[in-house]
Amino acid sequence: MAAALQKIQNAGWYRFKLGALECTVVWDGYIHHGYDGIFPNAEPSEMARLKREWRLPEDHIPMDLNPVVVNTGDKLILIDAGMGRTSTMFGATMGHMLANLRAAGIAPEQIDIVLMTHLHPDHSFGLINPDGSPAFPNADLYVTKADWAEWANEANLVRNDFKAAWSQGTLAAVAPYRERVHFVVPGEAVLPGITAFSVAGHSAGQCAYIFESEGQKIVFTGDVAHHQVFDPIHPEWFFHMDYDTNPKQGAAAKAAIFAKAVDEEIRFHGYHFPYPGLGDITRQPDGTYLFHPQPVTPRL
Numbered sequence: 561m562a563a564a565l566q567k568i569q570n571a572g573w574y575r576f577k578l579g580a581l582e583c584t585v586v587w588d589g590y591i592h593h594g595y596d597g598i599f600p601n602a603e604p605s606e607m608a609r610l611k612r613e614w615r616l617p618e619d620h621i622p623m624d625l626n627p628v629v630v631n632t633g634d635k636l637i638l639i640d641a642g643m644g645r646t647s648t649m650f651g652a653t654m655g656h657m658l659a660n661l662r663a664a665g666i667a668p669e670q671i672d673i674v675l676m677t678h679l680h681p682d683h684s685f686g687l688i689n690p691d692g693s694p695a696f697p698n699a700d701l702y703v704t705k706a707d708w709a710e711w712a713n714e715a716n717l718v719r720n721d722f723k724a725a726w727s728q729g730t731l732a733a734v735a736p737y738r739e740r741v742h743f744v745v746p747g748e749a750v751l752p753g754i755t756a757f758s759v760a761g762h763s764a765g766q767c768a769y770i771f772e773s774e775g776q777k778i779v780f781t782g783d784v785a786h787h788q789v790f791d792p793i794h795p796e797w798f799f800h801m802d803y804d805t806n807p808k809q810g811a812a813a814k815a816a817i818f819a820k821a822v823d824e825e826i827r828f829h830g831y832h833f834p835y836p837g838l839g840d841i842t843r844q845p846d847g848t849y850l851f852h853p854q855p856v857t858p859r860l
């Protein structure tokens with residue numbers, strides 16, 4: 561019997577546990593990024609080899625947007641806010657996070673804290689609704705001072721490059737939270753069981769967050785690494801000469817976070833890795849790394 565194609569996918573949320581924490585990835589959508597300007601110091605033959613071996617798309621890099629809500633039992637903490645629906649500067653394939661959050665049984669009003677890895681558009685613009693109202697009206701905003709100074713910066717508005725539009729959007733996104741901004745200090749505890757770890761380079765104040773519960777740890781890395789294959793195998797590859805504030809520092813940050821994840825047995829979450837972005841890093845004999853995605857399961 562012929563049946564109509566359904567043409568819809570499951571709701572984009574995925575739940576997993578870490579010790580006593582209940583974590584929910586809430587997919588905001590995806591970017592298909594062209595190869596132009598990406599990994600500018602990559603050896604082309606090595607790039608071609610990895611594409612072939614890992615069966616990667618030839619002409620674009622798929623990047624999911626994977627914000628995560630962590631329920632500590634005491635607070636609901638959102639890590640990064642997605643691109644949201646205020647701008648289509650990176651395409652019209654994003655802005656699904658609030659719908660997925662509700663589908664996962666969480667109301668935006670319940671979010672107590674938003675921890676920002678950094679303030680780039682695909683992480684910060686989702687802080688507001690298209691009318692400028694806060695998407696998370698009861699949340700405090702946590703961000704490093706260095707990132708705030710770089711992106712929530714009116715001086716950028718007169719620039720002649722992409723930073724003008726990025727800052728304009730970020731300034732609008734953080735506007736409703738201005739009275740509730742907390743500056744995170746890398747290397748220090750943000751809240752009990754949560755430590756900030758500097759991965760500066762992609763942005764000036766980029767920060768990863770390590771959560772610990774019942775002896776288990778996970779690090780939410782934002783996009784210190786953009787790609788699940790290229791970055792662990794070649795942490796020395798720069799992401800982009802424009803979009804990285806300091807490409808060399810960004811590459812060193814990748815190597816540092818991979819080493820830390822392996823040495824301290826910390827589970828790894830990549831904001832732009834294939835949904836839901838959760839897995840483990842291992843070290844190869846030559847000192848480079850591999851990312852092993854955790855299989856998605858209906859079990860909790």
Ligand SMILES: [Zn+2]
Binds near residue numbers: 682683
């Ligand atoms: Zn990003």
